[in-house]
Amino acid sequence: MRPIPPQTPPADTERYPDATPNPVKRTADQPVSTFSIDVDTAAYANVRRFIDQGQRPPKDAVRVEELLNYFDYGYAQPTSQARPFAVTTAIAASPWSPQGGQAGRQIVHIGLQGYELPAGEQRPLNLTFLVDVSGSMGSADKLDLAKQAMNLAIDRLRPQDTLAVTYYAEGAGTTLQPTPGTQKLKMRCAVASLRAAGGTAGATGMTNAYDQAQASFARDKVNRILMFTDGDFNVGVTDNKRLEDYVADKRATGIYLSVYGFGRGNYQDARMQAIAQAGNGTAAYVDDLNEARRLFGPMFDRGAFPIADDVKIQVEFNPARVAEWRLIGYETRLLNEEDFANDRIDAGEVGSGASVTALYEITPVGGPTQVPERRYPDNRIGVGGGDPNGEIGFIQVRYKQPGESRSELIQQPLTNRASAPVSAQPPEATRWAIAVAAFGQKLRDDPWMASDYGWDQILEQAQGARGEDPYGERAEFVQMIRAARDLPPRATP
Structure with missing residues (x-):
C-alpha cells in the first residue's frame, strides 16, 4: 500500500473587524x-478555541468588552421594566499603571x-432557524454541533412559541413551516434532516428565512431569526454593506436576527458581527457542546427576550478631576457625541437579565499623564471648572x-471625593473585571500596559477575585x- 502523502492544511481565511486599541484622550x-x-x-469563546489549540489568537479577534461581558458580576437589579437598567460604579487603582494608588492611574x-x-x-x-448547510459546514465542530445547539433551543420552547427551520446551500429551502412549541x-x-453539501447562497437563504x-x-x-453558520457566504450577494442594509430594513419591520458562529479556518467573524449588529441581535461563537449548553440553557432568555433597543452609554468626565481617559474595548462600537441623543442612530439590544460592563482607565489631575505636555501655557491641562471634590464624571x-x-x-453622577483614598481592596x-481586561489587553499587546505587568500578575489578580463560581466559568478562565x-x-509577518 502506498503511503498517504501529508495533507497541506487549508488556507486560513478567517476575518475579524479592525480594532485598533482606543487612544488616551x-x-x-x-x-x-x-x-x-x-x-x-x-470573542470569549473564540479566544478560548485558539488557546485550546495552542495558538495565540489574532489581535483583532480579542474584543475586550466581549471577554468582560461573558461573566456575571452580581450587579444590583432593577425593580421594574419601566426603568429597565440599574447602574453600578466603582473606582480602583490601575494595577498595570507605573504608579498605582491615589497618585497613579485609576480604573472606573x-x-x-x-x-x-x-x-x-x-x-x-416566533423563531426561525436559518441554517448554513453548505459544504464548508460539513464537520463535527460545525453542522453537527449546530444541530445539538438547535435541539437545546427546542427544549426551551413553550406551547405558545413557534419555530420554523430553513436552510441554504446552493439554494435555499424550508424543512419546517412555523410550528407550535408542542410539536417538538x-x-x-x-x-436531523439537514445535510451539508454545495455552495453558500447566504443572501437567498436569508430572504427565505x-x-x-x-x-x-x-x-x-x-x-427573531437565529442564524447558524461559519459566515462564509461564497455564492450570491456577499457585500457586507448590502447584506447589512437588507437586515437593517427587516429590523425596522420588527424581525430581529442573531448569529451563532461555528468552526475554524474560514470563520468569518467580521461579516457575522456586521450582520448581527444590523439585525439588533447578538453574535455568539460556539466552540463546543458546553458553550452550546450555556447559550441555549441559562443564557437563552438573554438572547430571546429583549428588554431594550438602541442602548447607548455616554460618560462625560470632569476636567477638574480627570486629566486623561481611555475606554478599554468597544472599539467597533464607538459613536459620535451627537449620536447619543439622535434616535435614528442604531445601537445595541439588551435581553432579559443581561448585563453590560465597561472599564475606563483615567489619570487624575496631577497624576502621571501619558499625553505629552503642550508648549503654550493656555493649551496645557489645567484644573478646569467645577467642584474638584465632587464628581469625576456623569453617566x-x-x-x-x-x-x-x-x-x-x-442619568447618574460618578462620584469619588478627591480627599478619599482609592480602595486597595475594591x-x-x-x-x-480588571483581571479579564488585563488578560484581553495582554493578548492584544496593547501599548498602554506597563511592560513589567505580565501573566503572573494577571493570574494573581484573577485568583484573588474568583469568589463564588457555581458554573466553574471563573476557574476555567x-x-x-x-x-x-x-x-x-x-509570529511576526
Whole structure:
C-alpha cells in the first residue's frame, strides 16, 4: 500500500473587524465618551478555541468588552421594566499603571444590569432557524454541533412559541413551516434532516428565512431569526454593506436576527458581527457542546427576550478631576457625541437579565499623564471648572422600550471625593473585571500596559477575585490565563 502523502492544511481565511486599541484622550479637549452597548460574547469563546489549540489568537479577534461581558458580576437589579437598567460604579487603582494608588492611574468600573423578565411577562416567541448547510459546514465542530445547539433551543420552547427551520446551500429551502412549541418531535426531525453539501447562497437563504418569520409574525411576539453558520457566504450577494442594509430594513419591520458562529479556518467573524449588529441581535461563537449548553440553557432568555433597543452609554468626565481617559474595548462600537441623543442612530439590544460592563482607565489631575505636555501655557491641562471634590464624571444611558421609536434617559453622577483614598481592596466584581481586561489587553499587546505587568500578575489578580463560581466559568478562565502564559510568542509577518 502506498503511503498517504501529508495533507497541506487549508488556507486560513478567517476575518475579524479592525480594532485598533482606543487612544488616551485629554479631558480638556475631549471630555465625552459615547458608545453602543455590546452584550455579545463571541470573542470569549473564540479566544478560548485558539488557546485550546495552542495558538495565540489574532489581535483583532480579542474584543475586550466581549471577554468582560461573558461573566456575571452580581450587579444590583432593577425593580421594574419601566426603568429597565440599574447602574453600578466603582473606582480602583490601575494595577498595570507605573504608579498605582491615589497618585497613579485609576480604573472606573461601570456596570449596567438589565431587568429580568418574570415568566409571565415573556412574550411568545416566533423563531426561525436559518441554517448554513453548505459544504464548508460539513464537520463535527460545525453542522453537527449546530444541530445539538438547535435541539437545546427546542427544549426551551413553550406551547405558545413557534419555530420554523430553513436552510441554504446552493439554494435555499424550508424543512419546517412555523410550528407550535408542542410539536417538538417534528422540530427535531426537521433538524436531523439537514445535510451539508454545495455552495453558500447566504443572501437567498436569508430572504427565505424572513419570509418564514413573516408568515407567523405578530406585534405581540418576539420575532427573531437565529442564524447558524461559519459566515462564509461564497455564492450570491456577499457585500457586507448590502447584506447589512437588507437586515437593517427587516429590523425596522420588527424581525430581529442573531448569529451563532461555528468552526475554524474560514470563520468569518467580521461579516457575522456586521450582520448581527444590523439585525439588533447578538453574535455568539460556539466552540463546543458546553458553550452550546450555556447559550441555549441559562443564557437563552438573554438572547430571546429583549428588554431594550438602541442602548447607548455616554460618560462625560470632569476636567477638574480627570486629566486623561481611555475606554478599554468597544472599539467597533464607538459613536459620535451627537449620536447619543439622535434616535435614528442604531445601537445595541439588551435581553432579559443581561448585563453590560465597561472599564475606563483615567489619570487624575496631577497624576502621571501619558499625553505629552503642550508648549503654550493656555493649551496645557489645567484644573478646569467645577467642584474638584465632587464628581469625576456623569453617566447617561439612553434606550428605547422594545418596538418604540422614542428613547428614554437614565442619568447618574460618578462620584469619588478627591480627599478619599482609592480602595486597595475594591469590590470583587471590579477586581475580576480588571483581571479579564488585563488578560484581553495582554493578548492584544496593547501599548498602554506597563511592560513589567505580565501573566503572573494577571493570574494573581484573577485568583484573588474568583469568589463564588457555581458554573466553574471563573476557574476555567484562570486556566486560560495559565495556558496563554505558556504559548509561544506571536509570529511576526
